[in-house]
Amino acid sequence: MDAPELLHALRQLHAERSAAVREEWNRSLPLADYVVDRWQRARDLGFGEGASIYDSSLVFGDVRVGAGTWVGPFTVLDGTGGLTIGRTCSISAGVQIYTHDSVRWALSGGVAEYERRPVEIGDHCYIGPMTLVAMGVTIGRHCLIGANSIVNKDLPDNSIAFGSTCRIVGRVVVGSDGSVALEYDT
Numbered sequence: 254m255d256a257p258e259l260l261h262a263l264r265q266l267h268a269e270r271s272a273a274v275r276e277e278w279n280r281s282l283p284l285a286d287y288v289v290d291r292w293q294r295a296r297d298l299g300f301g302e303g304a305s306i307y308d309s310s311l312v313f314g315d316v317r318v319g320a321g322t323w324v325g326p327f328t329v330l331d332g333t334g335g336l337t338i339g340r341t342c343s344i345s346a347g348v349q350i351y352t353h354d355s356v357r358w359a360l361s362g363g364v365a366e367y368e369r370r371p372v373e374i375g376d377h378c379y380i381g382p383m384t385l386v387a388m389g390v391t392i393g394r395h396c397l398i399g400a401n402s403i404v405n406k407d408l409p410d411n412s413i414a415f416g417s418t419c420r421i422v423g424r425v426v427v428g429s430d431g432s433v434a435l436e437y438d439t
Contacts, residue, residue: 285309286326295324301340314352318342319376334369334388339376345400347383350374354388375410377427395425397435413437 254262263284270287274280289308295301298312301320306312310324314332318324319340327347330336334352338344352372357365370389374380378392381400386392391407398404399415408414413423413435423437 283309325382335371336373337371338374339378339394341376342374342378342380344380345382345384348380348386349384350386352388381415395427397425 267284267287271281274282274287285308291305291307292303294308295304295306295318298306298316298318300306300318301322303321304318304324306318306324307326307328309326310328310330312330312332314334314336316330316332316336316338318338319342321341322338322344323342324330324344325346325348328344329349329351330338331349331351331353336350336352344350350372353367353369355367358367368388372386372388372390374386374392375394375396377394378396378398380386380398381402383400384398384402384404387403387405390404392398392404393408393410393412395411396408397413398408398419399413401417402415402419403417404414404419406419408419408421411425411427412421413425414421421438423435426434426436428434
């Protein structure tokens with residue numbers, strides 16, 4: 254198949270998949286998301302059962318993701334220092350999670366080594382869009398992190414936190430029946 258034929262086939266595939274997805278889900282996506290199965294990609298990466306990750310997500314190093322976790326589009330999962338994300342988490346669009354930094358390397362003119370420390374995110378967490386999680390951070394279970402936050406310190410279980418830099422503003426209360434209440438500090 255020559256280049257014009259390939260281009261025509263890709264355009265036809267895009268049109269067909271676009272129409273089907275728009276009909277079923279009322280959404281329009283980039284071509285890659287019509288072609289790449291995000292659940293298969295998660296399986297290929299060794300993520301837990303039912304996890305999914307968009308094709309536009311970058312994955313580096315040792316990244317472990319639990320069952321049922323959704324990793325949104327345009328995310329960065331840096332596992333070069335070790336990254337663990339628990340079960341049924343929502344990692345929103347544009348989230349960047351880093352387990353290394355090159356600050357001392359750059360400032361030393363390349364003499365110092367990159368620093369690496371693992372990041373752990375507990376089960377059942379929501380990480381809001383465009384949030385940055387810095388190396389060495391542990392986020393407990395049932396945490397809600399607001400959009401556009403910079404998380405540079407550990408957060409205990411059931412925290413509601415947001416901001417740049419992130420601070421705790423309340424707690425998540427999960428009932429025995431699965432109900433969820435968000436209690437904000439006054």
